[in-house]
Amino acid sequence: xxxxxxxxxxxxxxxxxxxxxxxAALTNISFNxxxxxxxxIMGASGSGKSTLLHILGLLDHPSQGIYRLNNVNTAELxxxxxxxxxxxxxxxxxxxxxxxxxTSVLENVMLPLQYSSLPRSQHIARAKQALAQVDMTHRIDHxxxxxxxxxxxxxxxxxxxxxxxxxxxxDEPTGNLDSITGNTVMELIDHLHKQGLTIIVIxxxxxxxxxxxxxxxxxxxxxxxxxxxxxxxxHYQK
Amino acid sequence: MLLQTAFTSxxxxxxxxxxTILGIxxxxxxxxxxxxxxxxxxxxxxSELENFGANFIIIRPxxxxxxxxxxxxxxxxxxxxxxxxxxxxxxxxxxGVVSVDPAVLVTGEATYQENIFRPMIFGWTANAxxxxxxxxxxxxxxFTDEDIRQRAKVAIIGxxxxxxxxxxxxxxxRSFKLRGHNIRVxxxxxxxxxxxxxxxDEIAIVPYSTAQKxxxxxxxxxxxxxxxxxxxxxxxxxxxxxxxxxESHGITAAAKDDFFVWTQKDIVNRLGLITQTLTxxxxxxxSISLLVGGIGIMNIMLVSVTERTHEIGLRKAVGATNSxxxxxxxxxSIILTATGGLIGTGIAAALVFIxxxxxxTQYQIAWPFYLPPFxxxxxxxxxxxxxxxxxxYPARKAALKDPIVSLRYE
Ligand SMILES: Nc1ncnc2c1ncn2[C@@H]1O[C@H](COP(=O)(O)OP(=O)(O)OP(=O)(O)O)[C@@H](O)[C@H]1O
Ligand SMILES: [Mg+2]
Numbered sequence: 001x002x003x004x005x006x007x008x009x010x011x012x013x014x015x016x017x018x019x020x021x022x023x024a025a026l027t028n029i030s031f032n033x034x035x036x037x038x039x040x041i042m043g044a045s046g047s048g049k050s051t052l053l054h055i056l057g058l059l060d061h062p063s064q065g066i067y068r069l070n071n072v073n074t075a076e077l078x079x080x081x082x083x084x085x086x087x088x089x090x091x092x093x094x095x096x097x098x099x100x101x102x103t104s105v106l107e108n109v110m111l112p113l114q115y116s117s118l119p120r121s122q123h124i125a126r127a128k129q130a131l132a133q134v135d136m137t138h139r140i141d142h143x144x145x146x147x148x149x150x151x152x153x154x155x156x157x158x159x160x161x162x163x164x165x166x167x168x169x170x171d172e173p174t175g176n177l178d179s180i181t182g183n184t185v186m187e188l189i190d191h192l193h194k195q196g197l198t199i200i201v202i203x204x205x206x207x208x209x210x211x212x213x214x215x216x217x218x219x220x221x222x223x224x225x226x227x228x229x230x231x232x233x234x235h236y237q238k
Numbered sequence: 239m240l241l242q243t244a245f246t247s248x249x250x251x252x253x254x255x256x257x258t259i260l261g262i263x264x265x266x267x268x269x270x271x272x273x274x275x276x277x278x279x280x281x282x283x284x285s286e287l288e289n290f291g292a293n294f295i296i297i298r299p300x301x302x303x304x305x306x307x308x309x310x311x312x313x314x315x316x317x318x319x320x321x322x323x324x325x326x327x328x329x330x331x332x333x334g335v336v337s338v339d340p341a342v343l344v345t346g347e348a349t350y351q352e353n354i355f356r357p358m359i360f361g362w363t364a365n366a367x368x369x370x371x372x373x374x375x376x377x378x379x380x381f382t383d384e385d386i387r388q389r390a391k392v393a394i395i396g397x398x399x400x401x402x403x404x405x406x407x408x409x410x411x412r413s414f415k416l417r418g419h420n421i422r423v424x425x426x427x428x429x430x431x432x433x434x435x436x437x438x439d440e441i442a443i444v445p446y447s448t449a450q451k452x453x454x455x456x457x458x459x460x461x462x463x464x465x466x467x468x469x470x471x472x473x474x475x476x477x478x479x480x481x482x483x484x485e486s487h488g489i490t491a492a493a494k495d496d497f498f499v500w501t502q503k504d505i506v507n508r509l510g511l512i513t514q515t516l517t518x519x520x521x522x523x524x525s526i527s528l529l530v531g532g533i534g535i536m537n538i539m540l541v542s543v544t545e546r547t548h549e550i551g552l553r554k555a556v557g558a559t560n561s562x563x564x565x566x567x568x569x570x571s572i573i574l575t576a577t578g579g580l581i582g583t584g585i586a587a588a589l590v591f592i593x594x595x596x597x598x599t600q601y602q603i604a605w606p607f608y609l610p611p612f613x614x615x616x617x618x619x620x621x622x623x624x625x626x627x628x629x630x631y632p633a634r635k636a637a638l639k640d641p642i643v644s645l646r647y648e
Binding site: 054057059060079080083084086087088092094096098100102103111112114115116159163 | 560
C-alpha cells in the first residue's frame with residue numbers, strides 16, 4: 001500500500017552563480033518522502049546536504065526541477081504563502097540552536113506562534129505542551145545561557161514542534177553535542193517519529209543516521225544511494 | 239505582541255537606547271519650549287491689551303511697518319506734529335475721540351547728588367497713564383493740563399527710580415538732573431511691576447510739552463494715544479482719524495500716508511502674526527536637532543539590524559514574512575523616538591513651569607503656566623514621524639535579509 005507523498009523532489013538542481021563562477025551545489029536530485037518517514041541525509045562536508053534541506057524547508061529556491069510539498073508545486077507559491085508554510089507545516093532544528101539569548105525558554109518556544117493564526121490566549125499553553133513533549137517543563141523560565149547543550153537542543157525541538165508541523169527538518173542536530181547527549185536528543189526525535197511526525201535529519205555521523213529508517217547519501221551534490229537503514233534500532237516494520 | 243517584542247529588545251540595551259534618543263529629546267524640548275513660551279507670551283500681552291480696554295487707538299509716524307525699513311521709518315518718523323493734535327481734538331473732525339495724548343520718549347541718565355539712574359522717560363500726559371495703565375501716584379500728585387501748557391519741569395517717577403535716586407528719604411519736591419534740566423518730583427508711583435514689556439517701576443512721566451520742546455528740542459511726536467468713546471464704532475473713529483491726518487498733511491491717496499493708525503484689534507492681530515512667524519522660525523531651527531537625532535536613530539537601528547542578523551534569519555525560518563520583520567524594526571524605532579518625544583515634552587513642560595514661576599516670583603509678571611495642547615501633540619507627533627521616517631531604511635534592510643545567509647552569519 002502506498003501513502004500519499006508529502007514531499008516530491010524531481011530533477012532538482014541548485015547552482016550558485018557568483019560573477020563568472022557557477023557552483024553546482026545540487027544536481028539532478030529526485031526522491032519522494034511519504035508521511036511518517038524518518039530519513040537521514042548523509043554526505044561529506046560540502047556535498048550539498050544543507051542546501052537540500054533549505055530547499056525542502058522553503059528557505060531557498062531550486063535553480064531547476066520541481067519540488068512539490070503536499071502536492072503543491074512550490075514554485076507557484078508567493079513569499080507570504082511560503083512563510084505561512086514554514087510557520088505551520090515545517091519545523092526547523094539547527095546545529096547552532098539559534099535561541100534568542102535575551103528571552104526565556106518559554107518565550108523562545110513561543111516565537112513561531114507570533115506568526116501563526118493561533119489566538120494569543122493559547123500561546124503559552126501550546127508552548128508548555130511542546131516543552132512537555134521534550135521534557136523541558138522544569139526549565140521554562142531559564143535563559144538559554146543557563147541551559148546545557150542537550151537542553152538547548154531540546155528547547156529548539158520544542159520550538160520546532162510548537163506549531164504542530166507535518167515535518168521536522170534537522171540540520172546536524174547532534175553536531176554540537178557529545179555523543180551521549182546526542183543520543184538522548186536522537187531518542188527524543190525517534191520518539192516524535194513514533195508518534196507520527198515525518199522527520200528528515202542531516203548528519204555525517206553514522207550513530208545518528210542509524211536512528212532513521214531510510215538513508216539518502218549525497219556526494220558532490222548528487223544522490224549516490226537511497227536505501228532503507230540496516231541498523232538494528234528498528235524492531236518494527238515500516 | 240509587536241510592541242512587546244520591540245520593548246524587550248530595546249530594554250535589552252537601555253543605556254544605548256537612552257543615548258540614542260538624546261538628540262530627539264533635545265530637539266523636542268526646544269520645539270515644545272519655543273511654542274509654549276511663544277504662545278504664553280502672546281497670551282500674556284493680549285490679555286494685558288484686553289485689560290487696557292478696546293477704546294483706544296494708537297497713531298504713529300511712518301508707514302504701516304511691514305518690512306524692517308518701514309519699522310526704521312516709523313521710529314525715525316517726524317510727521318506727526320502739534321497741528322495734528324489740535325486737528326484731532328476738534329470734535330467735528332473725529333467725533334468719537336475722547337482724548338488725544340501725544341507722547342515722546344527721552345533717554346538719558348537721571349542724577350541726584352551721587353546717585354545715577356537710567357529711567358525710561360515718557361513725555362506724556364498724567365491722565366493717559368492713569369486711564370491706560372490704571373496707575374496713579376501713591377505719594378504726591380499728578381501734573382495738570384496747565385503744567386503741560388506751561389511746560390513745567392516736573393515728573394512722576396516709578397518706585398525703583400525713587401529708591402535708586404533718593405533712597406528711603408522723601409522724594410517729593412526734590413529735583414533730579416536730566417540732560418542739564420532740573421526736574422522736580424511731584425509724585426511717586428506705587429510698585430507696579432512689568433506691564434506690556436515695560437517695567438513700570440523704572441519709568442518717569444513728564445509733561446510731553448516739556449520733554450518735546452525743552453529736553454529734546456524737537457517738534458514732532460513718536461506716538462499719539464487716542465481714547466475713544468465706548469459707544470462709538472472704533473473702526474469709524476480710526477477712519478475719521480486717518481481722514482483728519484490726511485487733510486492736515488495734504489495727502490490725497492491712502493497709499494501715500496506718512497502715519498498709521500492701530501486699534502487694539504490691529505495690535506492683537508499683528509502680535510499674533512509676529513509670534514507665529516517667530517515661532518515658526520525657531521521651530522525650524524529646533525527641527526535641525528530632530529534631523530540630527532533622526533540620523534542617530536537610523537545609525538543605531540542599522541547597527542541593531544546587523545547585530546541581530548541571526549534573530550532575523552531565525553524569525554524568517556519560523557514563519558515571519560518580510561513585512562513582519564519590517565514592522566518589528568519600525569516599531570522599535572518609533573517607540574524609541576516617541577519615548578524621546580514624551581521625555582522631551584515632559585522636560586519642556588517642567589521648564590515652562592520653572593520659567594513662568596521665576597517670571598511670577600522674581601519679576602512680578604502675571605504669566606500663567608500654559609502648555610498648549612498643540613505643543614504637546616506636535617512634540618510627540620514630530621518625534622513619532624522622525625522614528626517612522628528614519629526607521630524605514632534600517633527596517634527595510636532587515637526585512638530583505640536572506641534567511642539562509644542570516645542564519646550562517648558569523
Ligand atoms: N551562498 C552560496 N554561494 C556559493 N556557494 C555556496 C553557497 N552556499 C553553499 N555553497 C556551496 O554549495 C556546496 C554545498 O554546500 P552545503 O552547505 O549544502 O554543504 P553541506 O553538505 O551542508 O556541508 P557541511 O556538512 O559542511 O554543512 C558547497 O560547495 C558550498 O560551498
Ligand atoms: Mg551543512
